[in-house]
């Protein structure tokens with residue numbers, strides 16, 4: 001994907017080749033911005049789990065590069081309902097079940113274990129779940145091989161002593177590299193974030209939730225849940241836990257994300273192996289369907305969910321020039337399914353702004369405009385996702401009041417899904433001109 005534009009007179013280092021790093025690379029190449037992507041691992045890699053994107057995010061993929069949208073569509077579920085559906089909500093927890101099988105009431109109606117309570121509609125347009133590794137492969141196809149350097153774990157960034165205010169990157173293998181600016185796409189444990197904000201302020205904190213992630217072949221899922229339920233997204237709510245299922249990989253696999261709560265996380269590792277027995281013991285008071293889903297998940301691991309407890313006061317610094325993108329800037333819990341979508345939004349705005357820059361001197365103004373436009377929206381996701389985690393686990397201000405749950409759920413996603421990001425870009429470009 002060559003660009004007919006003249007190369008920009010500055011040189012960017014992107015740290016990290018996840019969804020954010022690769023999407024940003026594609027966005028910058030479009031503007032013929034010289035860059036190198038440094039990745040700590042020996043190759044681009046993602047975990048074997050699903051990730052969902054809504055139409056607002058797929059539109060942004062298209063604006064960055066139609067190739068990203070096409071790649072997404074190749075591995076997305078592509079089985080859309082009419083009207084589109086985000087989740088069907090059911091009670092999966094049998095703690096309050098009476099002898100008739102009734103667990104709660106809503107609008108004067110008796111709600112039985114596992115029966116649909118309400119549906120959360122999605123927006124129209126291409127959307128759906130993808131297998132992370134497959135989607136990453138699609139992004140990799142759009143990046144020339146010579147752009148990336150592997151086994152390059154960033155350990156520090158210092159200011160060049162040649163008067164340029166360039167950044168000197170120091171890697172774990174003892175090598176260094178000099179660039180006009182560094183863009184940190186190095187995820188929740190970001191080293192670049194520490195360099196921008198200081199170690200204490202940069203630390204992620206445990207959110208009080210952990211999750212079991214796994215996949216079940218669709219055929220097996222149908223044996224457990226019946227023909228229809230596994231082919232559309234389901235949310236089983238409960239006390240201090242909730243379980244999501246949705247189809248991915250063109251409907252051949254059912255993705256499972258099962259949440260639970262605990263007060264503290266003391267293990268230095270965030271992903272720990274567990275036994276099937278321990279996993280199932282978290283759901284002994286749940287419906288037979290949920291129990292069967294858990295019993296059929298392969299190789300269960302526990303994932304502790306961390307997020308940024310202290311909102312970043314800035315996403316950039318100067319001397320040397322560093323800017324944060326994706327989870328490095330705003331790591332969130334996944335309770336509104338939009339963390340990766342926010343990465344893609346960041347890449348669109350930052351990529352387009354860098355496309356406007358004509359000198360190294362312009363980079364600071366670009367980062368300032370990006371920060372002003374992106375920080376409020378992306379930090380709002382971190383905060384509201386935390387609240388959503390409580391809501392889905394009946395721990396919100398209204399507890400297990402299902403009418404309040406529905407009202408909240410039907411409003412909650414509007415600001416994310418109905419936002420016109422092109423207006424944010426216009427605003428950011430205006431800010432850039434004013435500097």
Ligand SMILES: Cc1cc2nc3c(=O)[nH]c(=O)nc-3n(C[C@H](O)[C@H](O)[C@H](O)COP(=O)(O)OP(=O)(O)OC[C@H]3O[C@@H](n4cnc5c(N)ncnc54)[C@H](O)[C@@H]3O)c2cc1C
Nearest residue numbers: 016018019020040052154187326327334337338339340341
């Ligand atoms: C359970 C769960 C479910 C989710 N579901 C959804 C969903 O449905 N929809 C959605 O939009 N989002 C979802 N998210 C959020 C989404 O996964 C993240 O927001 C997104 O993957 C972050 O991408 P990233 O590129 O910023 O970071 P990462 O994917 O963490 O990538 C960081 C990269 O940087 C590299 N790196 C790290 N440190 C260094 C270093 N020092 N030097 C060099 N390289 C380095 C890493 O090796 C890695 O390749 C979910 C998250 C979780 C935990």
